[in-house]
Amino acid sequence: MGWVSIWRSARSRGSALVEMALVAPFLIVLIFGVIDTAWLLADLNEVRHAAREGGRQAAVNAGDSNFVVAMACQAMDDSTATTVTIDGAGGSLGDDLEVTVNKQVDTLVGLTDWAFNPPVDLHSTSTFRIEQTPVLWGDVTGQACP
Numbered sequence: 001m002g003w004v005s006i007w008r009s010a011r012s013r014g015s016a017l018v019e020m021a022l023v024a025p026f027l028i029v030l031i032f033g034v035i036d037t038a039w040l041l042a043d044l045n046e047v048r049h050a051a052r053e054g055g056r057q058a059a060v061n062a063g064d065s066n067f068v069v070a071m072a073c074q075a076m077d078d079s080t081a082t083t084v085t086i087d088g089a090g091g092s093l094g095d096d097l098e099v100t101v102n103k104q105v106d107t108l109v110g111l112t113d114w115a116f117n118p119p120v121d122l123h124s125t126s127t128f129r130i131e132q133t134p135v136l137w138g139d140v141t142g143q144a145c146p
């Protein structure tokens with residue numbers, strides 16, 4: 001009777017190994033998909049923060065166009081492959097201005113490139129009310145971060 005239980009135990013381990021071999025690729029893709037998605041969402045959060053910061057600086061006429069772009073880029077941890085667009089310099093008090101930040105990012109792991117098709121273009125536009133007449137800054141189209 002001892003030999004029969006040992007034989008069944010080895011057979012169970014073999015079937016568990018086969019099941020794991022079938023399920024493991026799906027689990028790995030799922031885990032790396034979650035990691036890549038979280039990475040892209042964190043970068044999108046930075047892009048949104050940069051657009052808000054640039055819009056805030058422009059709305060109060062804090063500096064010239066280069067200063068507004070620099071402040072938007074400074075709000076990000078990594079501003080490589082990032083451009084800033086400012087629109088609304090022709091407006092007067094109470095009008096709207098828009099600051100758009102675009103950033104191209106790659107996936108972190110690379111295993112899910114088939115799903116995200118890198119480079120992924122993240123962009124955010126913030127609209128602010130002009131609080132002070134824009135005399136220092138002007139419209140900017142796609143200026144790269146310094």
